[in-house]
Amino acid sequence: MHVTPVRRVVSAALLSALALGLASCSAGSPSGDSDVSPGENAIVVEHAYGTLELDAAPEKVVTLGLLETDIAVDLDVTPIAMAKFFATPDGVAPWLAPALDEVPTIIDTTTQGANGAELDVEAIAAMQPDLIIANTYTQLGQYYDQLSQIAPVLGPSDKNYLQLPWRDQALAIASALGKTTEAQTLIAETEAELAAAVKQYPQTAGHDYTLSLGTPDQFKVMNDPNDASVEVLEAFGLSFSKTAAALPSLADGSGSAGVSEENIAALDADIVMIGYFGADTQSRWESSTLFKELNAVQQNGYIAMDLSASTALRNPSPLSISYVIEKVIAGQIVPALDS
Numbered sequence: 001m002h003v004t005p006v007r008r009v010v011s012a013a014l015l016s017a018l019a020l021g022l023a024s025c026s027a028g029s030p031s032g033d034s035d036v037s038p039g040e041n042a043i044v045v046e047h048a049y050g051t052l053e054l055d056a057a058p059e060k061v062v063t064l065g066l067l068e069t070d071i072a073v074d075l076d077v078t079p080i081a082m083a084k085f086f087a088t089p090d091g092v093a094p095w096l097a098p099a100l101d102e103v104p105t106i107i108d109t110t111t112q113g114a115n116g117a118e119l120d121v122e123a124i125a126a127m128q129p130d131l132i133i134a135n136t137y138t139q140l141g142q143y144y145d146q147l148s149q150i151a152p153v154l155g156p157s158d159k160n161y162l163q164l165p166w167r168d169q170a171l172a173i174a175s176a177l178g179k180t181t182e183a184q185t186l187i188a189e190t191e192a193e194l195a196a197a198v199k200q201y202p203q204t205a206g207h208d209y210t211l212s213l214g215t216p217d218q219f220k221v222m223n224d225p226n227d228a229s230v231e232v233l234e235a236f237g238l239s240f241s242k243t244a245a246a247l248p249s250l251a252d253g254s255g256s257a258g259v260s261e262e263n264i265a266a267l268d269a270d271i272v273m274i275g276y277f278g279a280d281t282q283s284r285w286e287s288s289t290l291f292k293e294l295n296a297v298q299q300n301g302y303i304a305m306d307l308s309a310s311t312a313l314r315n316p317s318p319l320s321i322s323y324v325i326e327k328v329i330a331g332q333i334v335p336a337l338d339s
Helices: 012-025 066-074 121-126 141-150 166-177 180-200 230-235 261-267 279-286 307-313 318-338
Strands: 043-047 052-053 061-062 081-082 105-107 131-133 207-214 221-222 238-240 256-259 270-278 304-306
Touching: 043 166, 052 207, 061 207, 066 166, 066 261, 066 318, 081 166, 121 141, 131 166, 166 180, 180 270, 207 279, 207 307, 221 261, 221 270, 230 238, 230 307, 270 279, 270 307, 270 318, 304 318, 307 318
Parallel strands: 061 081, 061 131, 081 105, 207 238, 207 270, 270 304
Antiparallel strands: 043 052, 207 221, 221 256
């Protein structure tokens, strides 16, 4: 179970508000004209791809995305199989690893650009899961029908899952697991941890930022002001770059814009955070004359991130938010601003 460094008494008002927010996705009567009512322990969750229906809380769960795995493990449900994390040799995200007693079977769900790994549907079927959670699985539209033949599937409430608040995702996943009360407490603990960190690091307020991925031929600059990462960084008073928000989006569903070397000034902000695909790519860009002319580079506002940190930022969960506070806020942004 996730243990935050801050413990506060959760107010009844907060828990009531969370419970109200959960009402639309908690157990209840399924939609439709059927006269059959679900049992006392039945779970019904509507999502963008259909309706999840379970007779009782599942015991064998497969998670096809990072957030899904984080939430399940944080709620004391260890998946029988989980999505691969692309940036570590063992396929386990560094913020998740300490919470696992043993590593479940790894399923390759990684993507390269717009191309995703072929999902081993037969292997998933052989595990005989009770539930497949796929809220952030990018290829769910392609595989939903096949997966639904294996077990009930939980998808996101909106197909553009990158814009969904982590709290809403956590509550939907918890509802499917029969863990709504535990999720309410988990969310309240995480919000208390965030509030304490914001108070501890006031120097982050009033600065703008960009968040990018450096590839060999261009930067993929996050340009979606509704991206899940924005809410976390805004809590620290960091504002999303208006220049980045105005860039035209790529057609790959990544919520990013492509920026070539000649247009590299579009990356500039008080804080410029870039994760790279390899040391050679990082060296290629850092040696560029135009890159060196960025204000952030000249004023110590440039932060080279490992891919784990940048992925944690864009996939917030109670586990990854703790990691972001430690590794990104306290470990990189605050030192850059203090310098």
